[in-house]
Amino acid sequence: MIMIFGIPGPLLFGQLLLGLINGAFYAMLSLGLAVIFGMLNIINFAHGALFMMGAFAAWMLLEYAGIGYFPALILAPLIIGVFGIILERTVISRLYKLDHLYGLLLTFGLALVIQGLFRNYYGSSGLPYRIPEVLQGATDLGFMYMPNYRGWVVLAAAVVCLATWAIIEKTSLGATLRAATENAPLVQAFGVNVPRLITLTYGGGVALAAFAGVLAAPIYSVNPNMGDNFINTVFAVVVIGGMGSIMGAIISGFGLGIIEGLTKVFYPEASATVVFLVMVIVLLTLPHGLFGRRA
Amino acid sequence: MTISRRALLGTATAAAAIPLVRARAQGSPTLKIGVLNDMSGPYMNLGGPTSVVCCKQALEDFGVSAKGLNVEVVSADHQNKPDLAASITREWYDRAGVDVVLDVPTSSVALAVTNVAREKNKIFLCSGAATSDLTGKSCSPNFIHWTYDTYMLAKSTGGAMVKAGGDSWFFLTADYAFGKQLQADTTAFVQAAGGKVLGAAAYPFPGTTDFSSFLVQAQSSKAKVLGLANAGADTVNSIKQASEFGVSKSMKVAALLMFVNDVHALGLDSAQGLNLTESFYWDLNDRTRAFTARVRPKTPNNLPGMAHAGCYSATLHYLKTAAAMGAAEAKKSGAATVAKMKQMPVDDDCFGKTTIREDGRNLTPAYLFEVKKPSESKGPWDYYKLIATTPGDQAYRPLAQGQCPLVGKA
Numbered sequence: 221m222i223m224i225f226g227i228p229g230p231l232l233f234g235q236l237l238l239g240l241i242n243g244a245f246y247a248m249l250s251l252g253l254a255v256i257f258g259m260l261n262i263i264n265f266a267h268g269a270l271f272m273m274g275a276f277a278a279w280m281l282l283e284y285a286g287i288g289y290f291p292a293l294i295l296a297p298l299i300i301g302v303f304g305i306i307l308e309r310t311v312i313s314r315l316y317k318l319d320h321l322y323g324l325l326l327t328f329g330l331a332l333v334i335q336g337l338f339r340n341y342y343g344s345s346g347l348p349y350r351i352p353e354v355l356q357g358a359t360d361l362g363f364m365y366m367p368n369y370r371g372w373v374v375l376a377a378a379v380v381c382l383a384t385w386a387i388i389e390k391t392s393l394g395a396t397l398r399a400a401t402e403n404a405p406l407v408q409a410f411g412v413n414v415p416r417l418i419t420l421t422y423g424g425g426v427a428l429a430a431f432a433g434v435l436a437a438p439i440y441s442v443n444p445n446m447g448d449n450f451i452n453t454v455f456a457v458v459v460i461g462g463m464g465s466i467m468g469a470i471i472s473g474f475g476l477g478i479i480e481g482l483t484k485v486f487y488p489e490a491s492a493t494v495v496f497l498v499m500v501i502v503l504l505t506l507p508h509g510l511f512g513r514r515a
Numbered sequence: 516m517t518i519s520r521r522a523l524l525g526t527a528t529a530a531a532a533i534p535l536v537r538a539r540a541q542g543s544p545t546l547k548i549g550v551l552n553d554m555s556g557p558y559m560n561l562g563g564p565t566s567v568v569c570c571k572q573a574l575e576d577f578g579v580s581a582k583g584l585n586v587e588v589v590s591a592d593h594q595n596k597p598d599l600a601a602s603i604t605r606e607w608y609d610r611a612g613v614d615v616v617l618d619v620p621t622s623s624v625a626l627a628v629t630n631v632a633r634e635k636n637k638i639f640l641c642s643g644a645a646t647s648d649l650t651g652k653s654c655s656p657n658f659i660h661w662t663y664d665t666y667m668l669a670k671s672t673g674g675a676m677v678k679a680g681g682d683s684w685f686f687l688t689a690d691y692a693f694g695k696q697l698q699a700d701t702t703a704f705v706q707a708a709g710g711k712v713l714g715a716a717a718y719p720f721p722g723t724t725d726f727s728s729f730l731v732q733a734q735s736s737k738a739k740v741l742g743l744a745n746a747g748a749d750t751v752n753s754i755k756q757a758s759e760f761g762v763s764k765s766m767k768v769a770a771l772l773m774f775v776n777d778v779h780a781l782g783l784d785s786a787q788g789l790n791l792t793e794s795f796y797w798d799l800n801d802r803t804r805a806f807t808a809r810v811r812p813k814t815p816n817n818l819p820g821m822a823h824a825g826c827y828s829a830t831l832h833y834l835k836t837a838a839a840m841g842a843a844e845a846k847k848s849g850a851a852t853v854a855k856m857k858q859m860p861v862d863d864d865c866f867g868k869t870t871i872r873e874d875g876r877n878l879t880p881a882y883l884f885e886v887k888k889p890s891e892s893k894g895p896w897d898y899y900k901l902i903a904t905t906p907g908d909q910a911y912r913p914l915a916q917g918q919c920p921l922v923g924k925a
Contacts, residue, residue, distance in 0.1 A: 230735070231731065231732065231735050234731045234735075238731065239728075241727070242725055336555075339555055339559070341816075342816075343559060343816060344556060344557060344558075344560055344563075344748065346748055346752075347780065348780065348785070350784075351759070358759075358760070358761055364731055365760055367759045367761075369759070370727075439755075439759070440752060440755075441748065441755065441780060443748060445555075445557070445748075446724065448722075449722050449723075481728055484716075484718075484729065484732075485728070488690075488716045488717055488718050488719075488728075488729065489690050489717055489718075490719075491728075492719035492722055493719075
């Protein structure tokens with residue numbers, strides 16, 4: 221057997237793959253955060269709660285309406301996206317003229333309220349959500365036993381991440397969006413409805429979180445605190461990638477997933493901390509993050 | 516002279532409170548019980564609001580007002596943080612007039628609270644926390660460990676696994692006082708029976724939701740048994756993911772601490788066939804069923820598990836003791852009241868007749884259960900088959916091995 225750093229090769233490959241799977245969640249969540257921050261200048265602390273709502277939406281669709289996993293993968297992001305739009309219109313939009321800090325406090329408060337409500341009704345032990353029939357089972361890759369569902373998660377996440385990046389960087393809609401963040405009055409003078417554009421962007425970012433939530437539902441138990449465990453790491457990922465940078469969020473999301481996975485082999489106790497260690501090192505050397513534009 | 520609105524309001528409130536104070540002063544002094552547990556996090560369903568409900572049920576069943584006692588119940592969320600729990604406990608003992616702190620799951624938190632209780636000479640009745648250290652090196656004259664502990668779980672579940680041929684183990688351990696103690700206690704049983712421990716992964720607690728990496732490590736260790744030295748939502752997630760990664764096919768999973776509420780969250784599909792140990796199950800006998808029927812309407816979404824039952828039983832026994840001593844006497848010294856509690860026989864609907872040892876260990880029986888198949892279950896919460904019963908005097912660590920400094924002094 222090949223040994224790498226005293227660890228059997230197959231075990232190491234397995235861990236790299238698992239890191240990639242976790243990285244997929246980091247990438248999707250940090251992508252939504254980066255889009256929202258880039259366009260709205262809002263540090264969306266409610267992102268974890270919206271991720272959790274996505275998972276709950278999938279669970280409720282199944283429980284109360286008998287709607288299965290694949291339709292939920294489309295419906296849940298739409299429902300939560302609309303919820304996000306309502307949030308943006310009624311509350312968040314009032315803070316655009318103020319300092320970042322107010323947006324952060326508001327969304328943090330919203331997250332606590334949302335989580336509290338769900339906890340009140342559903343408790344904290346979590347609710348079961350089954351893996352859909354087609355994706356059940358596992359494939360023996362030789363070096364590890366790979367559940368089919370996890371493979372699907374990486375694939376779906378990669379496609380969604382790249383599509384989002386392409387929409388923002390390569391289409392005319394994306395160009396308008398980027399222009400609106402640079403100089404809103406000028407874009408408005410061209411006849412573009414900028415506030416509506418911003419609302420839709422927030423809705424889109426939220427829908428990404430909800431999509432990740434549905435993907436997560438069969439892996440983790442659907443519980444009101446599920447977003448909490450991700451959100452701190454995801455903020456670190458966004459900071460490492462560079463605030464507001466789309467590609468930075470995707471690459472650092474997957475990359476940190478892998479680093480975390482490797483830490484779990486060599487020193488599991490530190491696996492929760494390693495992301496922050498990387499963040500400190502990056503901020504000391506590149507204050508704008510790996511892909512951030514200099515102000 | 517102008518009167519501010521605030522002053523007016525204050526005066527009115529004070530005036531309104533006077534009759535209340537008087538009514539209280541005529542009777543005996545108020546005994547105050549503080550339920551301190553996880554009201555919002557991973558251990559909420561094991562304790563949380565249902566513990567408060569069970570504590571209050573004891574007040575009702577004992578008939579406090581008819582017996583001339585004034586008893587008040589308060590509660591707080593310790594968020595599984597030892598520092599927060601210690602400061603709430605201090606505040607309760609010093610300023611709020613709390614006599615008894617109850618429940619307190621999360622071993623690291625319970626260890627912090629027992630120090631405060633001893634320092635202030637108050638009472639700490641622990642139901643939710645597991646570490647056997649609480650009646651070992653850290654034992655205290657102000658403390659009773661009510662419901663279960665790591666030694667009892669290790670002996671009952673761990674012992675049964677080894678007997679069934681599980682002689683090589685890999686542990687998945689929550690990296691704090693509880694997980695480490697449970698791993699240590701189980702290791703002792705595995706090794707005593709000639710088994711081996713091939714490895715362990717200690718993961719950060721709280722905040723770990725993905726166990727896949729550790730599960731793959733466990734699988735490549737070629738051990739026969741995967742010992743889960745964790746609790747609550749962590750146990751649920753690890754069992755779920757163990758079946759996802761095919762670990763449960765190649766290894767036997769030993770859920771060393773699992774509550775009925777976890778089985779409910781996991782669903783019988785994933786939980787069936789697991790062996791686990793509890794000291795209480797709602798469907799054990801007529802008395803447990805009667806207790807559950809009384810409590811059920813007050814906690815519609817959560818059935819009482821063993822930690823909840825412990826809160827009921829501990830409160831009831833405290834009230835019996837306080838009534839026997841007189842409330843004023845019971846408030847004077849925590850250690851004296853605890854000493855009296857140890858002398859008096861314990862008997863209630865949840866655990867039947869038990870005794871409390873001098874190191875503070877309440878000797879509840881340990882029931883080894885197997886989780887039913889979905890086809891065997893008659894409905895929600897019908898989850899367990901009783902496999903074996905270890906009587907209380909054999910379930911726990913022998914006094915002499917505990918290194919509790921109190922033992923032998925009296």
